[in-house]
Amino acid sequence: MELITPELGLIFWQTLIFLILLALLAKFAWKPILGSLREREQGIEDALRQADRAKAEMQSLKADNEKLLAEARRERDQMLKEGQAMAAQIVEQAKTTASEEAARVTQQARESIQQEKNQALAEVRNTAAQLSVDIAERLLRRELTDPSAQQKLVDEYLKDVKLN
Template identity: 50%
Template sequence: MDLITPGLGLVFWTVITFLFLLFILTKFAWKPILGAVNEREDSIKNALLEADKARQEMEDLKSDNQKILKEARAERDAMLKEAHDIKEKIISEAKEQAKEQANKLVEQAKATIENEKLNAITDLKNQVAALSIDIAEKVVKEQLSNREKQDKLVESMLNEVNLN
């Protein structure tokens, strides 16, 4: 029975030992343990705050990236449209210049052809006139070589002059 029910001395010394151990733990171990726990709690809170801040910054960066990407796409589309417009303008100007040059060449060719035609006609007239003079000269020489033919020629010319 003594083993089951503790004696008053045992309880007394157990309480004193417990209080002494509690005093030593409070004096030397409790404060550092609580400080470490509080420090750990603060570091966890700070880490959570930093994580929230980092998450918010990531969301802000993501939305900024979306805006920048949207602006870049709009700028690219504007540049492509401008380049297309410039290309169309250059092509139409080139076509117009080509038409103008072609028209000029056609007009020059027509003028050259007309000049060549006039030159050919003039040359032909000159050759015909020269041939006519040569033929007339030969005919007149032949007709004037004979006295009888000369008289007939003079008479026929006089008759034509009188009739007119």
């Protein structure tokens, strides 16, 4: 019976000491321990979330890079195409210009040849005229040395005049 009868003294001491123990542990042990645990768990959670975020960021970066690369490749292709087109155009243009130039030069040459020819012809004509005049003069001079011949010529002219 003594075993199951709670003694007043022990109840008193148990209450007193247990409450002091509770207060001391709550203040000096549980508060810092639970606080640290929460802090650490928060830290771990934050780190995990950060890692996830970094992973997502990395993925988006990678995707961005790929996009950039694809764009660059496309741009390069376009530039190449454009370059080729431009080159072809330039060649074409050069060809055109060259043929035009050639035509022009030919034309010019033809013109100058024509001109030269004309000039030469005129000169030939002039020289021929001069020459014939000279020959005529010389001929005339020789023929008219004799007065009868002179008379004859004058008569001839006069006859013409009369006819007119």
